[in-house]
Amino acid sequence: MRYWSTRGLAAPVGFQEATLQGLAGDGGLFVPETLPQLDFPALKGLDYPQLAWRVMAPFCDIPEPDLKALCEDAYGPAYGGAVAPLRSDPWGHVLELFHGPTFSFKDVALQFLGRLLNYILTRRQGHCNLLVATSGDTGSAALQSVVGCPRLRAVVMYPKGRVSSLQERQMTTLLEPNTYCLELEGTFDDCQAILKELNRDADFKQRLRLGAVNSVNFARLLAQSVYYVWIYLQTGEPLQVVVPTGNFGNFLSAWLAYRMGVPTRRLALATNENDIVHRYFRDGVYERGPVHETLAPAMDIQVASNLERFFFMAGGGDRVAEWMAQFEQTGRVETPRLEGPEMVSGSASRAEILQAIRDYHEQVGVVLCPHTAVAWHVARRLPRLGSEVVVATAHPGKFPEAVAEALGRPYPGHPALEALRDRPRRAVALPAEAGAVRKWLEGLSDSGENLP
Numbered sequence: 001m002r003y004w005s006t007r008g009l010a011a012p013v014g015f016q017e018a019t020l021q022g023l024a025g026d027g028g029l030f031v032p033e034t035l036p037q038l039d040f041p042a043l044k045g046l047d048y049p050q051l052a053w054r055v056m057a058p059f060c061d062i063p064e065p066d067l068k069a070l071c072e073d074a075y076g077p078a079y080g081g082a083v084a085p086l087r088s089d090p091w092g093h094v095l096e097l098f099h100g101p102t103f104s105f106k107d108v109a110l111q112f113l114g115r116l117l118n119y120i121l122t123r124r125q126g127h128c129n130l131l132v133a134t135s136g137d138t139g140s141a142a143l144q145s146v147v148g149c150p151r152l153r154a155v156v157m158y159p160k161g162r163v164s165s166l167q168e169r170q171m172t173t174l175l176e177p178n179t180y181c182l183e184l185e186g187t188f189d190d191c192q193a194i195l196k197e198l199n200r201d202a203d204f205k206q207r208l209r210l211g212a213v214n215s216v217n218f219a220r221l222l223a224q225s226v227y228y229v230w231i232y233l234q235t236g237e238p239l240q241v242v243v244p245t246g247n248f249g250n251f252l253s254a255w256l257a258y259r260m261g262v263p264t265r266r267l268a269l270a271t272n273e274n275d276i277v278h279r280y281f282r283d284g285v286y287e288r289g290p291v292h293e294t295l296a297p298a299m300d301i302q303v304a305s306n307l308e309r310f311f312f313m314a315g316g317g318d319r320v321a322e323w324m325a326q327f328e329q330t331g332r333v334e335t336p337r338l339e340g341p342e343m344v345s346g347s348a349s350r351a352e353i354l355q356a357i358r359d360y361h362e363q364v365g366v367v368l369c370p371h372t373a374v375a376w377h378v379a380r381r382l383p384r385l386g387s388e389v390v391v392a393t394a395h396p397g398k399f400p401e402a403v404a405e406a407l408g409r410p411y412p413g414h415p416a417l418e419a420l421r422d423r424p425r426r427a428v429a430l431p432a433e434a435g436a437v438r439k440w441l442e443g444l445s446d447s448g449e450n451l452p
């Protein structure tokens with residue numbers, strides 16, 4: 001299988017190369033040349049690790065026994081047999097994706113991606129520094145993804161005093177030999193600007209072997225598409241899901257499953273007040289707006305990177321480079337209606353998120369995280385078809401303040417996170433300047449510390 005860039009200028013590459021590069025050399029995103037069709041009778045009755053192996057195999061230039069071992073390792077011990085349990089409720093089901101080491105759906109893809117990168121680099125005698133900018137949530141999942149992966153280091157930049165104390169604790173108490181936290185005197189935007197600047201310097205990027213694990217990496221979406229196949233196999237009904245999405249990665253993964261042949265009734269996407277993709281699906285216009293701070297902060301995004309892949313794969317083809325150039329210059333682009341099953345969208349305001357947490361708790365006796373509450377809010381306003389599956393992306397104990405506000409009483413953080421309170425922490429304080437981070441990374445690289 002070869003992978004093409006959505007911008008059409010970079011040469012096609014194989015799966016391993018696409019995974020290592022993350023972003024294509026022409027600034028585009030890698031997409032597979034075809035979407036292999038699933039053989040459902042062969043998938044029936046498989047457990048999650050086996051299903052992941054079978055679904056991903058046609059996309060990967062990796063010997064099948066090796067891929068199988070990677071999936072068993074990623075989805076075995078860390079999950080204790082519960083990667084994506086479906087809990088029934090009066091509306092249908094909730095797919096709980098928060099049983100991994102950092103209690104976020106990001107673990108589902110990153111536990112696999114870390115091992116996959118380590119596997120590729122072991123064969124190439126190489127190593128890689130995963131530099132990550134985080135506003136709180138991605139950081140800990142990225143750090144956890146390299147545990148036990150000696151070919152990788154994860155270096156996470158976060159803004160000092162602007163991530164929750166619980167998130168900071170989750171990152172800085174992980175004292176592995178290949179995990180590093182940089183506490184920068186600035187904002188999340190500063191961290192992201194530094195990440196972009198260092199990645200734009202091709203020589204530095206190559207010398208320091210910088211890698212990316214955000215959802216521009218196709219392997220992450222591929223790993224996420226597995227849980228949508230899983231839903232269909234577990235329920236035996238056409239896929240009907242509501243997906244909380246920001247960068248459009250989680251939703252695109254559902255759409256990939258549909259294109260691989262999963263019978264599909266309806267795909268619904270749910271956003272918070274940062275509703276750029278909701279507006280796109282409603283009006284056909286992709287237009288940037290101001291970023292709002294919300295109770296579902298992991299979706300506070302106004303540029304939905306993965307929409308570019310949708311433009312390309314749903315029929316935009318050679319017009320994508322032109323559309324993206326227009327969007328980058330003016331912050332607005334209009335596209336024709338692109339191919340898909342029934343796709344609908346909705347968004348939730350701050351008050352609606354709080355109300356959804358309250359109502360779901362009253363009616364079902366279960367607490368939802370604010371991101372999942374966005375999806376449930378959208379779900380209950382949609383016309384009833386079959387039974388709906390709401391995708392739950394984080395444990396509510398990661399967002400105790402929002403839940404406490406909704407329920408009107410104190411709500412404890414997740415016990416495992418509370419237990420980290422007294423653990424020693426490790427972070428390096430730096431100014432929010434690309435030069436300072438560059439110098440620090442060079443020192444780390446020269447030391448060759450902890451790498452084979």
Ligand SMILES: Cc1ncc(COP(=O)(O)O)c(C=O)c1O
Pocket residue numbers: 104105137215244245246247248249250251298299371372393394
């Ligand atoms: C808890 C949570 N839910 C939902 C999402 C949305 O995922 P995506 O932006 O990849 O569509 C995120 C993304 O960061 C998240 O952290």
